[in-house]
Amino acid sequence: xxxxxxxxxxxxxxxxxxxxxxxxxxxxxxxxxxxxxxxxxxxxxxxxxxxxxxxxxxxxxxxxxxxxxxxxxxxxxxxxxxxxxxxxxxxxxxxxxxxxxxxxxxxxxxxxxxxxxxxxxxxxxxxxxxxxxxxxxxxxxxxxxxxxxxxxxxxxxxxxxxxxxxxxxxxxxxxxxxxxxxxxxxxxxxxxxxxxxxxxxxxxxxxxxxxxxxxxxxxxxxxxxxxxxxxxxxxxxxxxxxxxxxxxxxxxxxxxxxxxxxxxxxxxxxxxxxxxxxxxxxxxxxxxxxxxxxxxxxxxxxxxxxxxxxxxxxxxxxxxxxxxxxxxxxxxxxxxxxxxxxxxxxxxxxxxxxxxxxxxxxxxxxxxxxxxxxxxxxxxxxxxxxxxxxxxxxxxxxxxxxx
Numbered sequence: 001x002x003x004x005x006x007x008x009x010x011x012x013x014x015x016x017x018x019x020x021x022x023x024x025x026x027x028x029x030x031x032x033x034x035x036x037x038x039x040x041x042x043x044x045x046x047x048x049x050x051x052x053x054x055x056x057x058x059x060x061x062x063x064x065x066x067x068x069x070x071x072x073x074x075x076x077x078x079x080x081x082x083x084x085x086x087x088x089x090x091x092x093x094x095x096x097x098x099x100x101x102x103x104x105x106x107x108x109x110x111x112x113x114x115x116x117x118x119x120x121x122x123x124x125x126x127x128x129x130x131x132x133x134x135x136x137x138x139x140x141x142x143x144x145x146x147x148x149x150x151x152x153x154x155x156x157x158x159x160x161x162x163x164x165x166x167x168x169x170x171x172x173x174x175x176x177x178x179x180x181x182x183x184x185x186x187x188x189x190x191x192x193x194x195x196x197x198x199x200x201x202x203x204x205x206x207x208x209x210x211x212x213x214x215x216x217x218x219x220x221x222x223x224x225x226x227x228x229x230x231x232x233x234x235x236x237x238x239x240x241x242x243x244x245x246x247x248x249x250x251x252x253x254x255x256x257x258x259x260x261x262x263x264x265x266x267x268x269x270x271x272x273x274x275x276x277x278x279x280x281x282x283x284x285x286x287x288x289x290x291x292x293x294x295x296x297x298x299x300x301x302x303x304x305x306x307x308x309x310x311x312x313x314x315x316x317x318x319x320x321x322x323x324x325x326x327x328x329x330x331x332x333x334x335x336x337x338x339x340x341x342x343x344x345x346x347x348x349x350x351x352x353x354x355x356x357x358x359x360x361x362x363x364x365x366x367x368x369x370x371x372x373x374x375x376x377x378x379x380x381x382x383x384x385x386x387x388x389x390x391x392x393x394x395x396x397x398x399x400x401x402x403x
Contacts, residue, residue, distance in 0.1 A: 076382075079350050082163075083352065084150055088149065138174035147194045163205075233395050255291075270297055281302055318390075322352035322366070334373055
């Protein structure tokens with residue numbers, strides 16, 4: 001490399017602080033790799049005019065990554081708790097409806113995203129997830145498109161690392177279209193869409209399969225076996241099992257053996273517990289002590305039990321907090337997130353179900369909630385994302401995105 005090129009690279013390095021605090025170590029590593037990638041691909045150039053086109057394009061790509069990382073020097077976003085069917089917007093659902101020629105009840109083939117929104121929103125509560133799955137389910141091309149669009153949304157939101165979850169049983173069929181595929185094919189289609197999206201947007205995304213409350217313990221075991229069969233460290237791969245759904249009517253007890261089987265078999269596990277009311281601390285307790293879960297989804301009710309809080313801290317159990325959905329559950333749930341911080345528990349910030357049909361939120365909006373309602377500082381938010389990154393199930397380091 002010429003002296004002029006070395007001078008350029010030296011000037012780039014001088015733009016940044018010589019030391020980055022522990023809280024920002026991830027962003028610092030990412031920044032280091034961006035600069036080194038830029039230098040590497042300029043290495044064959046005596047000066048810009050003599051760069052091979054391929055080397056110059058790759059150098060520009062690394063420079064773009066370098067510029068993109070600047071806002072993250074003092075923070076980065078990591079999301080471990082977001083539902084695929086709770087994150088697909090009406091515009092993508094409309095595109096899928098048109099491609100499939102899907103006839104929505106009372107509407108026919110929709111003529112706009114607003115008609116799709118009306119179809120989903122006329123369902124109540126849990127059934128909105130069913131409505132979304134009726135549109136995207138049972139068709140591999142639609143599943144891939146939905147997964148790829150989800151990654152685009154995460155990238156636009158500045159989320160570098162995501163673990164997205166869903167129920168393959170619901171995703172594998174559509175009664176509206178009278179179409180179905182196998183759960184395994186549906187999972188592979190999700191992986192393909194996530195991988196394409198990750199490559200396109202320079203982010204990292206994996207998937208967690210959901211066993212659903214209200215289904216039989218046998219069906220939970222079947223989901224655990226599917227996750228074991230398909231677990232993968234490849235981009236978009238299956239990295240864990242979740243127990244999700246209505247814990248009020250279907251508490252943990254019936255699923256303890258299944259989730260312990262999953263954990264004993266080598267799966268990473270997380271369990272929705274303590275989300276809906278203050279009396280559900282016993283489910284957080286059973287998730288940790290009986291199911292031996294690595295992480296707990298929500299977990300707000302845990303703060304009602306001082307001994308449980310002590311054990312969560314001692315065992316370093318990561319809690320997947322979701323500020324907007326907590327706010328929807330009530331002030332008690334949002335205050336619990338503040339208690340997580342006060343008691344020095346490990347927790348992250350997540351959007352849960354960010355689409356308009358559900359929470360209508362984003363990573364930035366959730367940060368604003370904890371800032372405005374709970375007086376979180378920027379460092380508090382950084383610490384939550386750093387905790388989430390350490391608790392991730394996917395093995396890929398974010399610095400690998402630039403290799």
